Amino acid sequence: MPKEMLARYAAMTEAALERFFPQEEGCAGRLTEACRYSLLSGGKRLRPALLMEFYRLCGGEPEDAIPFACGLEMIHTYSLIHDDLPCMDNDDYRRGRLSNHKVYGEAVATLAGDALLNRAFEIMLSQTAVPAERAMAAAAYIGRCSGVFGMIGGQIEDLSLEGKTPSERELLQMISKKTGALLRAACVGGCLLAGAPQRSLAAAEQYADALGLAFQIRDDLLDVIGDAAALGKATGSDAANHKSTFVSLYGQAACRRRVDELTARAVDAAGDFADGGFLQALAKQLAGRNH
Amino acid sequence: MPKEMLARYAAMTEAALERFFPQEEGCAGRLTEACRYSLLSGGKRLRPALLMEFYRLCGGEPEDAIPFACGLEMIHTYSLIHDDLPCMDNDDYRRGRLSNHKVYGEAVATLAGDALLNRAFEIMLSQTAVPAERAMAAAAYIGRCSGVFGMIGGQIEDLSLEGKTPSERELLQMISKKTGALLRAACVGGCLLAGAPQRSLAAAEQYADALGLAFQIRDDLLDVIGDAAALGKATGSDAANHKSTFVSLYGQAACRRRVDELTARAVDAAGDFADGGFLQALAKQLAGRNH
Numbered sequence: 001m002p003k004e005m006l007a008r009y010a011a012m013t014e015a016a017l018e019r020f021f022p023q024e025e026g027c028a029g030r031l032t033e034a035c036r037y038s039l040l041s042g043g044k045r046l047r048p049a050l051l052m053e054f055y056r057l058c059g060g061e062p063e064d065a066i067p068f069a070c071g072l073e074m075i076h077t078y079s080l081i082h083d084d085l086p087c088m089d090n091d092d093y094r095r096g097r098l099s100n101h102k103v104y105g106e107a108v109a110t111l112a113g114d115a116l117l118n119r120a121f122e123i124m125l126s127q128t129a130v131p132a133e134r135a136m137a138a139a140a141y142i143g144r145c146s147g148v149f150g151m152i153g154g155q156i157e158d159l160s161l162e163g164k165t166p167s168e169r170e171l172l173q174m175i176s177k178k179t180g181a182l183l184r185a186a187c188v189g190g191c192l193l194a195g196a197p198q199r200s201l202a203a204a205e206q207y208a209d210a211l212g213l214a215f216q217i218r219d220d221l222l223d224v225i226g227d228a229a230a231l232g233k234a235t236g237s238d239a240a241n242h243k244s245t246f247v248s249l250y251g252q253a254a255c256r257r258r259v260d261e262l263t264a265r266a267v268d269a270a271g272d273f274a275d276g277g278f279l280q281a282l283a284k285q286l287a288g289r290n291h
Numbered sequence: 292m293p294k295e296m297l298a299r300y301a302a303m304t305e306a307a308l309e310r311f312f313p314q315e316e317g318c319a320g321r322l323t324e325a326c327r328y329s330l331l332s333g334g335k336r337l338r339p340a341l342l343m344e345f346y347r348l349c350g351g352e353p354e355d356a357i358p359f360a361c362g363l364e365m366i367h368t369y370s371l372i373h374d375d376l377p378c379m380d381n382d383d384y385r386r387g388r389l390s391n392h393k394v395y396g397e398a399v400a401t402l403a404g405d406a407l408l409n410r411a412f413e414i415m416l417s418q419t420a421v422p423a424e425r426a427m428a429a430a431a432y433i434g435r436c437s438g439v440f441g442m443i444g445g446q447i448e449d450l451s452l453e454g455k456t457p458s459e460r461e462l463l464q465m466i467s468k469k470t471g472a473l474l475r476a477a478c479v480g481g482c483l484l485a486g487a488p489q490r491s492l493a494a495a496e497q498y499a500d501a502l503g504l505a506f507q508i509r510d511d512l513l514d515v516i517g518d519a520a521a522l523g524k525a526t527g528s529d530a531a532n533h534k535s536t537f538v539s540l541y542g543q544a545a546c547r548r549r550v551d552e553l554t555a556r557a558v559d560a561a562g563d564f565a566d567g568g569f570l571q572a573l574a575k576q577l578a579g580r581n582h
Contacts, residue, residue: 028439031447035439082405087397106378107450110401114373115443117405121412122434125427132423136416143413148319148326152406156322159398 002281009049013073016066020123034104034112039077041095047072047186054190054204057273064129065193068138071120075146076182078116081109083155130193138193145185154178165244180212203272210269211283214262217255218287220245263287293572300340304364307357311414325395325403330368332386338363338477345481345495348564355420356484359429362411366437367473369407372400374446421484429484436476445469457535471503494563501560502574505553508546509578511536554578
């Protein structure tokens with residue numbers, strides 16, 4: 001069931017992204033091609049699914065939330081493009097394909113990232129299905145999560161930890177911002193878009209925080225287990241970059257326990273919604289995923 | 292009179308930018324410091340002034356437009372930071388000071404640009420003085436102007452013209468996007484924010500287009516006349532980068548005539564507003580400026 005629903009949300013997202021970022025002719029063609037290369041390269045579309053699902057749980061029609069779901073995915077994609085640049089993580093590969101700047105060059109990759117971030121807000125602000133007050137509240141929240149106090153703040157903390165062994169607090173804080181903030185944007189943003197009450201916002205935030213950390217630790221585990229050697233090389237993993245991860249700091253057994261605890265916490269938070277079954281199944285599925 | 296009013300708008304902008312981007316402690320401190328280095332480094336604050344003035348001419352209180360005026364200035368600033376990066380124009384200086392990446396490094400400069408673009412939208416969306424419908428319309432328009440079909444589109448065209456001699460059509464189109472689009476965002480955005488009628492929007496667009504092109508040609512002239520040699524080196528001018536400009540293509544005399552014609556057109560468009568004196572004086576002042 002969760003896989004089908006996730007696939008349905010992903011299909012809605014793919015179709016809309018294609019519509020929001022059509023291939024252009026002429027000079028801008030190379031730029032939109034670069035945007036599309038990273039934007040339409042697959043991925044779980046987890047953030048769009050969460051945003052639409054929370055919007056549905058709070059009484060909305062998922063279709064109406066698509067501009068926000070896609071905007072969030074564009075923000076996620078731009079951050080990956082800029083993260084991979086030589087001056088940042090210097091990764092040649094992303095999701096098993098050449099990273100954006102390896103295909104289009106650094107200048108176009110920089111501008112493609114800028115264009116995706118810009119278009120994200122443009123699309124959220126140009127929609128008419130959701131009343132303006134709610135749309136603004138959701139877009140403003142998404143902006144806070146993706147900015148200095150959220151994702152970008154996490155990116156700068158990540159850079160500052162390079163070559164150091166971070167404390168648990170430092171690592172937790174960096175991850176809570178770098179990857180957690182956009183998951184909060186998805187879950188809480190979906191609720192804000194629907195004009196949900198405070199109690200729902202709090203439950204959505206708890207779910208997002210537990211899911212986000214479990215997701216990251218599972219990622220770290222996947223980098224070192226199974227076919228990790230090959231996977232690590234192909235995805236430019238943190239392990240390959242000699243960064244500290246939960247696994248390198250605490251070992252696999254402790255990390256597995258942590259993932260289980262966090263997943264239970266996410267399941268519990270999802271119980272606050274009358275129809276939270278998908279959220280619960282999704283948390284369990286992500287905790288056990290192998291890629 | 293125009294200088295005083297411009298100075299008043301600039302002072303309002305400076306004070307608000309300081310408020311919107313306070314110096315942070317801790318790890319994010321270096322990032323906000325980098326943002327502030329470029330954001331608070333002076334400049335005419337022309338775009339904020341235009342946005343507030345058009346808002347005023349359409350019946351609004353300039354103070355209420357400040358989040359949009361500052362958002363636009365943040366977008367302008369981020370584009371300069373990314374434009375100066377080694378993979379783009381590779382400029383070591385901007386406005387006579389070291390460019391952002393020369394002081395903070397490429398990684399921080401990239402993220403500082405991202406943070407400024409992100410914060411621009413966050414601030415426009417978090418304001419409450421202007422009704423949500425108008426705020427969304429203005430912010431969406433600003434987003435279109437700064438994206439692929441506007442400024443970023445112009446940046447990619449500029450890159451593609453490097454080492455070539457562009458046709459007049461190519462040069463006009465590139466400038467209309469790269470520098471013209473944000474001036475349109477200021478003028479038309481101010482009108483949209485005030486809920487102005489179509490006729491005002493059209494006049495604002497005409498004013499912006501004439502002013503923008505006159506401004507750019509005057510810039511090109513300033514690069515080659517007066518104390519140009521020193522100025523060119525200190526500002527990383529297009530001439531120093533061996534890029535084609537209006538002056539290199541058509542000569543100084545033709546460019547001076549062009550600036551005069553465009554200024555007359557801007558003055559004419561400003562006449563559509565009952566109280567358009569500042570706009571007219573501003574166009575004349577910019578046409579004759581020496582820096």
